[in-house]
Amino acid sequence: MGIGDDTAARRLRLLATEFTTPARRGSAEVAAARPAHPSAPLNLGIIDHMRAAVAEVVGQVRETAPDAGPxxxxxxAVYAWWRDGTAHLDDDAQQAREAIIYRQSLEHAIAMGDHDVIRPNLCPGCGCVGLMWDRLRRHVACVNRYCVDDLGLARTWTLAQVAHHHVGQKMLKKSAT
Structure with missing residues (x-):
């Protein structure tokens, strides 16, 4: 297993089991007009998210370890398959793999509506704890008033940048011990 745990796999499983069915409407909406067409029996946005995540992992495995097996x-199980198939790669390649897995874990949590997973991460700019998910821009923003860009606005980061920083910090701690 990599430096992370199986959080990405657990969150993907949770998405598949709990978040693919559409929300049931309560009795307060009974008087509302009925749609002309019934809704899809599954949450198609979550299905698309899951397929894209798995396709990204499969593509990465085929690119970095074509002999990883079926x-x-x-x-x-694709995350464990990726780790097993690329365990022989150098530290930089493994760090890149772990950053993608961690980013996907954050994406899975956000898809479930859990935006608090962002907060414990350290800001890649100032190193403080206090990141927040910006739903409109789909970026992570630092709440430290001193962590600003050239225009004086709060610095923002992509999930990939936050994941890369997080995994880099974990790798430093791992190599220091």
């Missing part, structure tokens, strides 16, 4: 049937 893709697992269970979508949640």
């Amino acid at each position: 893709r697992p049937e269970d979508d949640t």
Whole structure:
């Protein structure tokens, strides 16, 4: 296993089991007009998110370790398959792999509506704890009033940047011990 745990796989499994069915409407909406067409029996946005995540992992495995063997049937097993198939790669390649897995773990949590997963991460700019998810821009923003860009606005980061910084910090701690 990599430096992370199996959080990405657990969150992907949770998405598949709990977040693919559309929300049921309560009795307060009974008087509302009925749609002309019934809604999809699954949450298509979550299905698309899950497929894209698995396709990204499969593409990365095929690119970095073409001899990794067949893709697992269970979508949640692709992360372990990726780690097993690329365990022989150098530290930089493994760090890049772990950053993608961590980014996907954050994306899975955000897809479930859990934006608090961003807060414990350290800001890549100032190193403080206090990041927040900006839903409109789909970026992470630092709340430290001294962590600003050239225009004086709060610095923002992509999930990939936050994941890369997070995994880099973990790798430093791992190599220091």
